[in-house]
Amino acid sequence: MTGFRWDWGEPPEPKFWQLLSTVAKQEPWAIEHGLLAGKIAGLTARALTLPEKQVEQISVAGFLHDVGKLTLPASLLQKPKPLTEEEYSQVQRHPSAGARITLAMHLSPEIVEAIRHHHERFDGKGYPFGKRGEETPLWGRIVAVAEVISASLTPRWYRPPLSPAQAIERLQSFAGKALDPELVKAAQSQLPKLFGFSSLSSLSQCNKPIPLERLVREEEAMLWRAVRSFVHQLLAEMERLMGRQFCQVFVNWLNDWLKRQNIPLQFQDLNLVSRHRWWQTLGDLALFARTLVGVAHATLGHLVGAPFIAEWLDGVRSQLPEQEDTIGLRYGLWVWKRDIAVNTAVNC
Numbered sequence: 019m020t021g022f023r024w025d026w027g028e029p030p031e032p033k034f035w036q037l038l039s040t041v042a043k044q045e046p047w048a049i050e051h052g053l054l055a056g057k058i059a060g061l062t063a064r065a066l067t068l069p070e071k072q073v074e075q076i077s078v079a080g081f082l083h084d085v086g087k088l089t090l091p092a093s094l095l096q097k098p099k100p101l102t103e104e105e106y107s108q109v110q111r112h113p114s115a116g117a118r119i120t121l122a123m124h125l126s127p128e129i130v131e132a133i134r135h136h137h138e139r140f141d142g143k144g145y146p147f148g149k150r151g152e153e154t155p156l157w158g159r160i161v162a163v164a165e166v167i168s169a170s171l172t173p174r175w176y177r178p179p180l181s182p183a184q185a186i187e188r189l190q191s192f193a194g195k196a197l198d199p200e201l202v203k204a205a206q207s208q209l210p211k212l213f214g215f216s217s218l219s220s221l222s223q224c225n226k227p228i229p230l231e232r233l234v235r236e237e238e239a240m241l242w243r244a245v246r247s248f249v250h251q252l253l254a255e256m257e258r259l260m261g262r263q264f265c266q267v268f269v270n271w272l273n274d275w276l277k278r279q280n281i282p283l284q285f286q287d288l289n290l291v292s293r294h295r296w297w298q299t300l301g302d303l304a305l306f307a308r309t310l311v312g313v314a315h316a317t318l319g320h321l322v323g324a325p326f327i328a329e330w331l332d333g334v335r336s337q338l339p340e341q342e343d344t345i346g347l348r349y350g351l352w353v354w355k356r357d358i359a360v361n362t363a364v365n366c
Contacts, residue, residue, distance in 0.1 A: 030056070030078055032348040033123070037085050039308075039349050042301025044092045048084060049300040050233045051172045056081030058164035061208035062201060066160075076157050078125070079132035080164045086116030086133070098175045110145045113137050132157035136165055139196045151198075159198045163205045166192060171228060179227040182213060186222050234300045241300070241349055244342040245307040246290045248351065252314065252334050253288040268317075275313060281306065304349045312353045328354040 041048040059080030063073045087095060090112060094105055101109065117134035135149070135158030142150030144162075154162075170185035180188065189206065193199040206218055213228070215221040231238065257265040269285045276283050282296050297303040319327045331354055335343060346352055 030081055032344075032350075034078065034082060035348040036350040037082065037088075037119075039301060039304040041084060041087050042299065043305060044087055044090065044095045045084075046299040046301045047172045047230060048087070049237075049304070050230050051168050052081045052084060053237075054171060054233055055083055055161070055164040055168035057212060058167050058205060058208070059161050061212060062160050062163060062205040065204040065208050066201075072128075075126060075129055076132065076160055079129045079136075079157055080161050080168075082120060082125075082129070083116065083133050083136045083161050083165055084112065085119050086112035086114065088119065089115040096175050100176075110137070114146055128155070128157050131155050132161045134158070136161040138162065140198050141195050144196070159201055163189075163197050163201045166197060167205065167209070172230065172233075179230070181227050182209070182224040183222050184225075186218070230299055231295065238300055238303060240341070240345045241303055241307060244338070244345040245310065245351065247338055247342050248311065248335065248346060249290050249314070250288055251337055252331070253285075255330075255334055257288070271317070272310075272314070307349060307351055308353060311351050315354050 035049075038049050038052045041052075045051070056077045057080070060073050060077030063076040064070075068076070090108060094101075094108060097105070113134050113136055117130050120130045120133055132155065135147075135154050138144035138147065138149045138154040138158060139162075140151055140154075140159070142148055144154075152159075167185055167189055170180045170188050171182070173179045186206065186209070189197070189202055193202040210216060210218055210221050213221060213224075215224070253265055253269065256268065265288075269288070273284055282294075283290055283292050285291070297306065315327060315331060331352075335346070335352060338346070
């Protein structure tokens with residue numbers, strides 16, 4: 019398996035990725051969890067022979083199902099011990115919060131309702147409404163199945179990720195209880211395709227967890243390439259316009275900043291160099307990339323003037339290859355820009 023791809027063309031819109039990478043500040047594996055849930059939800063919908071447009075929309079619902087966690091404190095989401103009754107009550111609010119956020123983004127009513135209902139249970143013991151069986155909308159039941167599989171395969175603060183064999187066993191134990199048994203069958207039929215196995219029985223023999231980096235290998239490579247290209251182009255333009263001495267002082271300052279942050283990177287000849295993969299999750303990398311660009315923007319703005327720097331950075335960005343500019347937009351690297359759609363959703 020080389021990584022997940024959205025096989026209907028372009029990935030979901032940049033504002034969706036930016037939201038999910040914001041959730042990753044609360045839960046570092048949020049992007050992997052959302053990406054995996056979105057893919058499983060879409061494949062399950064396809065197994066049900068739903069129209070392709072619905073497959074895409076259900077995948078987006080799976081991708082964004084946890085955006086309501088933006089309203090929860092990181093201390094609660096990162097607690098390694100069992101939650102108290104009051105804390106669990108707080109967590110139970112995130113489907114409704116996610117529905118409000120996606121409604122503010124003007125997503126389809128079906129996506130909003132799928133997110134609102136993704137923690138309902140087939141036996142009626144779920145939340146927030148305690149709906150039973152087919153009282154829960156179909157899309158919500160599909161996302162619930164995808165969420166269980168993805169949550170099993172990605173880590174939590176209180177446990178490591180499960181292996182595919184363990185995840186399948188857990189999924190089957192939920193059929194007819196937490197999850198719609200027919201949708202469990204549909205999802206199971208697609209899991210070998212998702213992981214590159216020939217059959218469900220062969221996947222069931224996989225007893226080691228799948229490393230998170232395998233879930234997002236292509237995304238990580240593109241993001242890392244984008245931030246390195248942008249910073250190199252920025253420094254090259256700085257050296258050309260402001261002189262080598264100014265540029266070197268700035269590079270030395272960035273190297274000191276990286277050292278203070280305990281990030282094993284250094285600038286060499288205007289290039290950001292790493293000897294190994296130092297981040298744990300895609301969320302870690304996205305947060306670092308936004309912070310680095312933000313630090314450069316804020317520092318230069320203070321030295322030279324914010325209006326000039328914003329215009330200048332736009333010029334640097336315009337020299338990037340289109341794919342790298344797109345990945346930078348996807349993860350909100352261009353911090354001097356204001357994405358009104360995302361901010362409206364987050365602040366609602």
